[in-house]
Amino acid sequence: MLARADGGDVIVNQEIAAEILEKLDEEVISEKELLRRFFLGKNVDYKIRGAVHAYVMEVSKRRNVIDFILEKALKPKKLEDVKPFVRNLLRIATYEIFFKRVPPALATDCAVRIAKKRFGIRAASFVNAILRKAEKVDLKREMEKLDRTKYLALKYFHPEWYVKMAEKLGIDVEELLIANLDNTIYIRVNTIKTSEENLRRYLEKNDVIVEETFLPEVFKVVSYDKPPAYLDGHNELFVIQDLASCLVSRTLNPEPGDVVADLCAAPGSKTSHMAALMENKGKIIAVDNSKERVERMRARLKKLGVENVKILIGDASKIELEADKVLLDPPCSSTGSVRNYPSVKWRYDPKLFWKTVELQRKMLKNASKIGEEVVYSTCSITFEENEENVMFASKFLKVEDAYIGFGDKGISRYGRKRFPYAELVVRTYPHKHDTAGFFISKLRRK
Numbered sequence: 001m002l003a004r005a006d007g008g009d010v011i012v013n014q015e016i017a018a019e020i021l022e023k024l025d026e027e028v029i030s031e032k033e034l035l036r037r038f039f040l041g042k043n044v045d046y047k048i049r050g051a052v053h054a055y056v057m058e059v060s061k062r063r064n065v066i067d068f069i070l071e072k073a074l075k076p077k078k079l080e081d082v083k084p085f086v087r088n089l090l091r092i093a094t095y096e097i098f099f100k101r102v103p104p105a106l107a108t109d110c111a112v113r114i115a116k117k118r119f120g121i122r123a124a125s126f127v128n129a130i131l132r133k134a135e136k137v138d139l140k141r142e143m144e145k146l147d148r149t150k151y152l153a154l155k156y157f158h159p160e161w162y163v164k165m166a167e168k169l170g171i172d173v174e175e176l177l178i179a180n181l182d183n184t185i186y187i188r189v190n191t192i193k194t195s196e197e198n199l200r201r202y203l204e205k206n207d208v209i210v211e212e213t214f215l216p217e218v219f220k221v222v223s224y225d226k227p228p229a230y231l232d233g234h235n236e237l238f239v240i241q242d243l244a245s246c247l248v249s250r251t252l253n254p255e256p257g258d259v260v261a262d263l264c265a266a267p268g269s270k271t272s273h274m275a276a277l278m279e280n281k282g283k284i285i286a287v288d289n290s291k292e293r294v295e296r297m298r299a300r301l302k303k304l305g306v307e308n309v310k311i312l313i314g315d316a317s318k319i320e321l322e323a324d325k326v327l328l329d330p331p332c333s334s335t336g337s338v339r340n341y342p343s344v345k346w347r348y349d350p351k352l353f354w355k356t357v358e359l360q361r362k363m364l365k366n367a368s369k370i371g372e373e374v375v376y377s378t379c380s381i382t383f384e385e386n387e388e389n390v391m392f393a394s395k396f397l398k399v400e401d402a403y404i405g406f407g408d409k410g411i412s413r414y415g416r417k418r419f420p421y422a423e424l425v426v427r428t429y430p431h432k433h434d435t436a437g438f439f440i441s442k443l444r445r446k
Contacts, residue, residue, distance in 0.1 A: 010051075010110060011110055011113055011114060012048075013048060013051040013052050013055060014055060014089070014092050014110055014111070014114060015114050015117075015118075016038070016052045017052050017055035017056050017059070017088075017092055018085055018088040018089045018092060018114070019038075019085070020034050020035060020038055020052070020056050021055075021056060021059060021060070021088035021091065021092070022084045022085050022087075022088050024056075024060065024343055025084055025087075025088070026084070028347065030341045030343060030344075031056050031057055031060055031341065031342065031343055032340075032341070034056075035049075035052070035053055035056060038052075046226055046227065046230045049230070050227060055092055055095075057342060058095060058099070059088075059091050059092055059095045060342040060343050060346075061157055061181065061342040062095060062099060062157045063091070063157075063342075063345075063346055064153065064154060064157060064158070064159060064346070065098075065139070065154050065157055066091045066094045066095055066098075067079055067091070068139075068142070068154060069094055069098065069134050069137050069139060070090055070091070070094055070130070070134060072133075072134070072137045072142065073130050073131075073133035073134035073137060074130060074133075083119075083123075085118065086115060086119070086123060086126070086127065089111050089114055089115060089127065090111065090127065090130060090131065090134075092111065093107045093108060093110065093111040093127075093131050093134075094131070094134055096110075097131070097134065097135055098139065104131070104132075104135040107131070108127075108128060108131040108132065108135075111127050111131060112124045112127050112128050112131075115127040143155065149163050149164060152173070152174065152177065156174070156177035156178060156180075156181065157177075157181060157345075158177055158180070158338075158345055159345050159346060159348065161348055162335065162338075162345060162348070163177070165335070165381075165382060166381075168383070168414060168415065169381065169383070169411060169414075170411065170413075171429065171431075171432075172431065175431040176429060176430060176431045178431065179339070179429070179430035179431035179434070180338050180339045180430055181339065182339060182430070182434075183339050183340060184220060184221070184339075184434050184435070185220075185221040185228060185240060186213070186218055186219065186220055186221065186240070186241060186242050186243045186246070186435075187199075187203070187208075187210060187218070187219045187220075187221060187228060187238045187239070187240060187241075188217055188218050188219075188238060188239045188240075188241045188246055188269075188273060189217045189218070189219070189237075189238055190236065190237055190238055190239060190272070190276060190304050190305070191217055191276045192272075192275065192276050192280055192304060192305040192306065193236065193237055193304070193305050194237045194238075196216060196217060196219075199219075199233075199237055199238055200219070202233055202237060203219070203228070203231075203238075206225075206226065206231055207224060207225035207226065208221060208223075208224040208225075208226075208228050208231070209221070209222045209223045209224070210222060213243050214243070214247075214405060214406045215243065215246055215247070215250060217246070217276070218241075218243050218246050220243070220434075228240060235300055235303055235304060236303050236304060236305075239269055239272060239273075239304070241269045241273070242340070242435055242436045242438075243433075243434075243435045244336075244379075244407075244428040244433065244435035244436050244437075244438035245269060245270065245379070245436065245438065246273060247404070247406060247407070247426075247428070247438065247440060248270055248327065248329060248375060248377045248438070248440055249270050249273040249274045249277060249327070250277075250404060251375050251377075251402050251404055251426070251440050251442060252274070252325055252327050252373075252375040252442075253277075254274045254277055254278050254282070254284075254325055255277075255278060255282070256278050256279045256281035256282055257278075257281055257282045258278060258282045258283075258324045258325055259282060259283045259285070259322070259323045259324045259325075260274055260278075260282070260283070260284045260285070260323055260324065260325045260326070260327065260371075261284075261285045261287065261321050261323035261325070261326045261327070261367075261370050261371060262274065262284055262285065262286045262287065262327045263287050263316035263319075263326060263327065263328045263329075263330070263363060263366075263367060263370075264287070264288060264316050264328065264329055264330050264331065264363070265286035265287055265288050265297060265311075266286075266288040266290060266293035266294060266296070266297045267293060267296065267297055267300065268286065268297035268300050268301055270327060270329060271284060271286045271297070271301065271306070271309060272300070272301055272304045272306050274327070275301075275304075275306040275307075275308055275309060278308060280305075280306065280307050280308050281308060282308055283308055283309075283310065284308055284309045284310070285309075285310050285312060285321055285323060286309050286310070286311045286312070287311075287312045287313075287314045287316055287319055287321075288311075288312075288313065288314075289313065289314060289315050289316070290313075291313055294311055294313050297311065298311055316328070316330065316363045316366065316367075317359060317362035317363045317365075317366050318366060319366070320369075320370075321370045322370065322371075323370050323371040324371055324372065324373070325371050325372070325373045325374075325375075326367045326370050326371035326373065326374040326375070327374075327375050327377075328363055328364065328367045328374060328375070328376045328377070329376075329377045329378065329379075330359065330360045330363045330378065331356055331359065331360075332356060332360070332378040332379060332380040332385050333348070333353055333356060333380045333382055333385060334379055334380060335380045335381050335382055335437065336378070336379045336380050336381045336428075336429075336430075336436050336437020336438055336439075337379045337436045337437070339430055339436065340436065353384075356385070357384055357385055357388075357389065360378075360385060360389055361389060361392050361393075364376060364389060364392065364393045364397075365393075365396070368393070368396050368397050368443070368445060371445075372444060372445045373442070373443070373444050373445075374393075374397065374442075374443040374444070374445075375402070375440065375441070375442055375443070376389070376390065376393065376440075376441045376443060377438060377439060377440045377441070378438070378439050379436050379437065379438055380437070380439065381427070381429065381437040381439070383411055383414040383417070383419075385439070386410070386411075386425070386427075386439035386441075387410050387411055387414070387419040387421075387422070387425065387439075388414075388417070388419075390410075390419075390421060390425060390441050390443070391419060391421075393441075393443055394421070396445075396446065397443040397444060397445060397446065398443065398444045398445075398446050399421040399424050399425070399441065399442075399443060400424065400442045400443065400444050401423075401424045401442065402424060402425055402426045402440050402441050402442035403424075403426055406426075406428070406433070407426040407427060407428045407433065407438075407440070408426070408427045408428070408429065408432060408433075409422050409423050409425065409426070409427070410422040410423075410424075410425035410426070410427055410439070411427070421441075424441070424442075425439065425440065425441045426438075426439070426440040426441075427439055427440075
């Protein structure tokens with residue numbers, strides 16, 4: 001069997017990755033969740049897991065360019081007509097040839113062996129023929145024929161709709177697209193079980209080097225030998241959580257003794273952060289509409305030592321509760337989180353987008369009935385889900401200053417639309433703050 005220095009048997013790694021990518025085509029689910037499910041309960045070396053993770057994430061990140069190359073090689077056939085597993089096997093091999101700079105013969109040989117094992121000699125011959133054609137595609141020359149939007153979309157591995165959306169925000173589009181290809185890891189200390197200094201020593205003992213951030217309980221990972229997610233202390237002594245995500249709970253500022261409603265709580269990262277800020281005192285009512293996510297959140301909170309949370313399965317747009325403070329981080333387009341969840345880029349559906357905006361507004365309206373103070377946030381950078389929703393909420397809630405020392409102000413102009421509260425809301429961007437793209441607003445009942 002073939003092995004390479006990137007960990008484990010490369011053929012086994014690619015076969016697993018192709019299976020996961022196939023499921024990614026079929027299910028509306030994230031890469032990380034599929035990887036978690038696949039390896040759940042399996043005693044697999046972290047180097048093999050890391051190699052599979054890299055294939056899945058890197059191929060998904062570059063899917064439009066990889067498919068562009070394969071469509072050229074497949075003519076007159078279409079990539080969508082190729083068997084799902086074979087299609088993703090071709091994607092992995094194309095990624096290896098064009099982006100890992102693996103010799104074409106070696107990359108093709110791996111894919112051919114897997115195809116032969118799975119489907120026989122005919123499939124192997126097909127894979128071999130397509131990859132031989134793919135390696136001859138002059139990508140640079142083909143891209144030079146395109147208009148600016150299509151060119152940027154391919155150059156930086158984003159769909160055209162994302163490029164057009166970003167251009168309307170008044171930011172440096174190319175810098176954003178480049179930053180979306182990176183992935184900075186942040187670690188939040190679980191102060192229920194340990195201190196910042198003790199966790200830092202634990203991480204350094206495990207060859208994870210970190211540096212401080214704006215928030216004392218959040219570290220930025222600088223380097224590591226073994227990924228932090230594979231350490232025993234993960235989801236016990238610490239949580240992997242983006243700095244901007246942590247900023248949301250800090251903006252709400254829950255205190256010991258408060259009653260807090262967390263309306264879209266699963267998977268519980270912000271819930272557990274608030275519990276730590278409240279020193280496990282007071283009460284958090286954590287609501288989510290998925291029984292599966294709720295059960296996983298329950299187990300996670302127990303491992304983290306959280307004791308002041310009551311979990312409910314319910315619809316955040318309708319549920320009747322009473323609380324002092326409300327955290328509403330609703331389902332969104334996740335346009336600020338593509339660095340962590342690449343598949344988000346390829347799943348945009350205009351009809352679903354506007355249904356999501358409508359749902360967010362219903363949740364905002366209900367949140368105003370639950371508590372005096374509401375923090376509304378999304379991991380999206382669209383104007384419609386953020387400033388425009390705050391404008392909607394301003395009819396029944398007062399907009400207060402959400403800035404606590406980190407982030408940019410909001411967007412005051414978006415085409416013909418005006419947003420008068422831009423100075424009061426907060427935005428973070430991957431290219432400016434090295435975080436996910438988040439929107440945070442603070443609202444109070446009139």
